[in-house]
Amino acid sequence: MTGIGEGPELIQLDDVDAGYSHHPVITDVNFHVHEDQFTGIVGPSGAGKTTLLRLLLGTLKPMKGRITQSAGLRMAYVPQLETVSWNFPVTVRECVLMSRKSANQLPWASKPEKLQVAAVLERLGIGELADRHIRELSGGQQQRMFLARALLRQPQIMLLDEPTSGVDVSTRHDVLHLLADLHEEGVAIVLTTHDLNGIAAHLPHLVCVNKRIIASGTPNDVITPDVLEQTFGARMEVLEHLGIRIVVEEGPHIGALGGSV
Amino acid sequence: METLLEPLQYAFFQKGLLVAALSGALLGFIGVYIVLRGMSYIGHGLSHSIFGGFAAAQLFAANFYILGAGLWGIASALAITAVTKRSRLGADAAIGVITTASFALGVALFAKFGSSGPSFENALFGSILGISPQQIYGLIAVCILTGAFVFLRYRALLFSTFDPEVAAVSGVNVSRIEAMLMIVLSLAILATLTIIGVTLVAAMLVIPAVIARMLTDSFGRMLIYSTVIGLFCGLVGMYLSYYAGVPSGTMIVLVGAALFLIVLAFTGGRGLRRSAGLDAHTDASALAPVIR
Numbered sequence: 270m271t272g273i274g275e276g277p278e279l280i281q282l283d284d285v286d287a288g289y290s291h292h293p294v295i296t297d298v299n300f301h302v303h304e305d306q307f308t309g310i311v312g313p314s315g316a317g318k319t320t321l322l323r324l325l326l327g328t329l330k331p332m333k334g335r336i337t338q339s340a341g342l343r344m345a346y347v348p349q350l351e352t353v354s355w356n357f358p359v360t361v362r363e364c365v366l367m368s369r370k371s372a373n374q375l376p377w378a379s380k381p382e383k384l385q386v387a388a389v390l391e392r393l394g395i396g397e398l399a400d401r402h403i404r405e406l407s408g409g410q411q412q413r414m415f416l417a418r419a420l421l422r423q424p425q426i427m428l429l430d431e432p433t434s435g436v437d438v439s440t441r442h443d444v445l446h447l448l449a450d451l452h453e454e455g456v457a458i459v460l461t462t463h464d465l466n467g468i469a470a471h472l473p474h475l476v477c478v479n480k481r482i483i484a485s486g487t488p489n490d491v492i493t494p495d496v497l498e499q500t501f502g503a504r505m506e507v508l509e510h511l512g513i514r515i516v517v518e519e520g521p522h523i524g525a526l527g528g529s530v
Numbered sequence: 531m532e533t534l535l536e537p538l539q540y541a542f543f544q545k546g547l548l549v550a551a552l553s554g555a556l557l558g559f560i561g562v563y564i565v566l567r568g569m570s571y572i573g574h575g576l577s578h579s580i581f582g583g584f585a586a587a588q589l590f591a592a593n594f595y596i597l598g599a600g601l602w603g604i605a606s607a608l609a610i611t612a613v614t615k616r617s618r619l620g621a622d623a624a625i626g627v628i629t630t631a632s633f634a635l636g637v638a639l640f641a642k643f644g645s646s647g648p649s650f651e652n653a654l655f656g657s658i659l660g661i662s663p664q665q666i667y668g669l670i671a672v673c674i675l676t677g678a679f680v681f682l683r684y685r686a687l688l689f690s691t692f693d694p695e696v697a698a699v700s701g702v703n704v705s706r707i708e709a710m711l712m713i714v715l716s717l718a719i720l721a722t723l724t725i726i727g728v729t730l731v732a733a734m735l736v737i738p739a740v741i742a743r744m745l746t747d748s749f750g751r752m753l754i755y756s757t758v759i760g761l762f763c764g765l766v767g768m769y770l771s772y773y774a775g776v777p778s779g780t781m782i783v784l785v786g787a788a789l790f791l792i793v794l795a796f797t798g799g800r801g802l803r804r805s806a807g808l809d810a811h812t813d814a815s816a817l818a819p820v821i822r
Contacts, residue, residue, distance in 0.1 A: 346699040367689040
């Protein structure tokens with residue numbers, strides 16, 4: 270799988286403007302997500318990354334344009350960690366069980382559902398934390414729990430909002446590998462990130478956003494000084510190491526400030 | 531023992547005790563969702579809003595004032611939900627305007643035309659006198675309806691309370707669940723209004739749930755504890771009301787407040803940590819973009 274989007278289309282955004290309280294945040298969006306896609310949406314804070322994600326999720330109605338989802342599409346969403354109250358009275362297992370199939374609304378889970386939860390928690394490496402209260406988890410463990418909750422839905426497409434924000438390097442590494450494995454298993458992945466070197470440079474396909482889509486393509490296509498300047502509003506230098514693009518921010522040199530670090 | 535048995539010889543007290551226990555349990559049960567959703571202020575506002583409907587419905591349909599007040603309450607609940615989602619006015623301000631206006635209307639109507647049902651004071655602070663069999667049947671029906679709603683929509687209710695955005699993506703119709711919860715809440719307030727009183731219903735929605743949260747980290751146990759605590763407050767409050775000669779709602783709430791202090795003393799910092807952030811979670815207006 271190339272990850273750049275060549276299979277059947279799952280979601281189509283055509284000529285879309287969107288925002289909140291009649292103020293557009295992002296305009297002229299034409300973005301199609303394919304079955305084999307693995308895309309990172311890159312941009313600075315306030316650029317419209319989460320808005321674009323919400324359009325794909327269908328939780329935000331466009332002001333203009335058309336959004337089409339393939340019929341019966343199974344989606345899973347991993348939000349930013351700070352969107353929920355971690356003091357909410359549930360254990361890790363109870364939290365993951367929330368996303369079990371809609372048909373079962375009753376207070377207790379079926380045996381197959383319990384086995385499924387145990388399996389996804391093991392896969393995420395947090396099986397032994399199943400009965401812990403969610404407040405007791407570290408940032409990385411909270412992120413894994415959100416991923417487990419998303420995996421329980423056996424999605425065709427997984428959308429993640431800053432999945433590596435606030436987690437350590439090891440968890441970031443594990444999350445990226447898990448997403449790569451899921452993609453290999455046929456799950457389309459779309460995530461937002463502002464981490465160019467840690468995340469974006471390692472993905473097969475990127476979309477650079479700042480109030481509109483600035484550029485779209487492989488990291489080699491879009492991680493260029495010109496595109497980055499248009500996206501982030503600052504000139505950046507781009508190096509290449511072992512085939513991976515590395516972005517270096519241009520700024521005052523420490524030595525030039527007279528420091529002796 | 532005689533202290534417990536003596537009031538039971540009166541039929542009005544037997545009925546009052548039953549209604550107080552059921553009211554406490556019902557408000558404690560539904561209060562868990564209200565508190566965890568950060569909707570305490572909505573419960574407060576709604577009880578005041580229903581008071582306006584109560585007064586107006588008595589004027590225009592004396593024999594069906596409960597029905598009229600119920601419809602008013604449901605309309606208020608849905609209006610509050612809609613305003614908090616769509617209005618540019620802040621949620622608190624919107625609720626404040628709608629519900630206090632309705633309450634003021636109720637006060638004005640009571641002052642001008644009097645009442646063919648409960649007196650002004652009884653409606654405000656609760657009373658065990660004059661409880662009709664229809665009120666008892668109505669309360670039992672609301673208890674059954676609320677229990678059935680929570681049982682049959684447990685997952686959707688829990689998911690949309692914890693994480694409405696992901697719940698919506700996962701196939702939960704969050705708007706519908708929220709509207710149904712508001713309807714059940716307004717029915718619960720209406721059914722308990724005469725025993726607890728308009729001004730104190732909101733307290734019984736909040737106090738048992740907060741005490742239960744201080745005692746446990748489990749959602750299932752919180753539901754059970756809060757219901758039992760509400761029931762306990764209803765029972766003890768009724769006896770104290772009888773012996774002290776003060777309105778029933780007042781004593782029920784005071785028992786709840788005393789229990790809160792006792793639990794706080796025993797659980798200390800752990801209880802406070804558990805209950806921290808109960809009022810900060812899920813501002814309804816912030817959810818506006820995520821509800822389908």
